[in-house]
Amino acid sequence: MNVKEERANxxxxxxxxxEVNINTSPELRKAFDEIxxxxxxxxxxxxxxxxxxxxxxxxxxxxxxxxxxxxxxRLCFSNMSQKVKNVFEITKLDKLFEIFxxxxxxxxxx
Amino acid sequence: MNISEKVxxxxxxxxxxxxxxxxxxxxxxxxxxxxxxxxxxxxEALVNAIKYGNKMDPQLFVDVVVESQGDKLIxxxxxxxxxxxxxxxxxxxxxxxxxxxxxxxIFLIKNLMDEVEFSDGGSQIKMxxxxxxxx
Numbered sequence: 001m002n003v004k005e006e007r008a009n010x011x012x013x014x015x016x017x018x019e020v021n022i023n024t025s026p027e028l029r030k031a032f033d034e035i036x037x038x039x040x041x042x043x044x045x046x047x048x049x050x051x052x053x054x055x056x057x058x059x060x061x062x063x064x065x066x067x068x069x070x071x072x073x074r075l076c077f078s079n080m081s082q083k084v085k086n087v088f089e090i091t092k093l094d095k096l097f098e099i100f101x102x103x104x105x106x107x108x109x110x
Numbered sequence: 111m112n113i114s115e116k117v118x119x120x121x122x123x124x125x126x127x128x129x130x131x132x133x134x135x136x137x138x139x140x141x142x143x144x145x146x147x148x149x150x151x152x153x154e155a156l157v158n159a160i161k162y163g164n165k166m167d168p169q170l171f172v173d174v175v176v177e178s179q180g181d182k183l184i185x186x187x188x189x190x191x192x193x194x195x196x197x198x199x200x201x202x203x204x205x206x207x208x209x210x211x212x213x214x215x216i217f218l219i220k221n222l223m224d225e226v227e228f229s230d231g232g233s234q235i236k237m238x239x240x241x242x243x244x245x
Contacts, residue, residue, distance in 0.1 A: 022121050022157055052146070054153055055218060059211035066209065083146045090221045091214055092203040 003031040011042040011110050013103065017049040020057030028057070032064045041073035042110045046103055048079035053087055065097065074098070078106040111135065111178040116171040117156065119164040124156050131176065138178055139243040147222040148183060148239050154215035155187040155235050163189025163233055185237045193231030 001018035012035065020028060035043060045061075061077075068075045076098040080088070088094045100106035113134055117127055128149055140148065156172060164170040175186040200207055202214045220226050225238035 019125070021125060021153070023125060052149075054150055054157075055212075055214040056157070058214060062209055062211050083143060087150070087218070090218065092208060096208045 001027055003028065008044075008103075009107050009110070011044050011107055012040045013044045013046055015046045015049065019052040020050060020060070021052060021054045022056040025056045025060045028060050029063070032060070032067070035064075036067050036071065039071070041068075041071065043068060043073065044076045044078060044103065044106050044110060046079050047077055047081070047084060050081070050084055053084050058087070058091065058093060061097070062093075074110060076100060076106045076110055078103045111138070111176070113174075113176040115174045115176075117160075117174055119160045119167055119170050119172060121157065121160055121166075124153055124160075127156070127174075128153060135176065135178070135183070138183070138241070140183065140241045141243065144239060144241050148185070148241075151219045151222045151237055151239075152185055152187070154219050155185070155237065158215050158235075159187050159189035159191075162194065163191030165191065181240055181242075183239045183241055185239075186234065187237075188230070188234040191233050193228075193233040196228040196232045 001016065001020060001024035004015040004017065006013045006015065014031065018024065065075050078100045079102060080099065085099070088097065088099065098109065100109065113131070117123070132145070132149070159172040160166060164172060170190045173188040177184045199216045200213050202208070202210060202217050207213065219237060223237040224240050227236045228234065229236070
């Protein structure tokens with residue numbers, strides 16, 4: 001899995017590429033550690049190139065949300081495929097996270 | 111089709127195991143959406159078996175059987191552990207549990223597969239998916 005970063009309107013956009021699974025979640029956690037260290041307050045995760053997510057990936061994202069909230073920040077997601085979104089919907093995590101259809105909608109909200 | 115495999119208790123080999131299994135069941139023509147759900151369920155079952163059943167002991171294996179019967183795919187995953195109280199698994203969708211970082215594996219399996227049955231005290235899980243073929 002790759003994590004690319006861009007900046008748009010003062011928001012850090014993380015573009016995830018590949019699968020978020022039990023083996024790649026530690027890499028994602030490392031990238032999030034760096035984001036917290038850099039005191040980023042508005043983070044958007046772009047899922048357009050994420051093909052798969054499992055419960056360990058969900059756990060890593062929940063941890064990130066908790067850490068950002070504690071630091072007074074916000075975390076939004078965008079561009080999920082229907083398969084990936086379905087995992088959030090089944091687990092009702094679509095109620096916990098702010099999920100937007102497009103990056104533009106998410107950026108407007110942030 | 112009947113596949114029987116012994117999977118070592120190493121989490122890092124799960125994606126490779128599932129990729130090789132995907133190749134073997136390809137001729138069944140399972141739709142990509144259903145394959146996503148089958149894969150996720152199998153991965154969650156394997157992680158539970160390796161982490162909680164076999165307690166990551168590299169000497170222990172997880173037995174996996176995959177069978178097709180008509181339009182049904184049957185997957186059995188068995189570890190060498192003592193099992194668990196499968197009737198009392200927390201509901202991760204309750205508001206008070208939403209921010210918990212564990213406890214979603216079994217819930218996902220139950221919601222993504224058509225039939226789920228535990229036996230041997232919980233050390234064996236049987237999962238059934240009725241599948242459609244890709245158009």
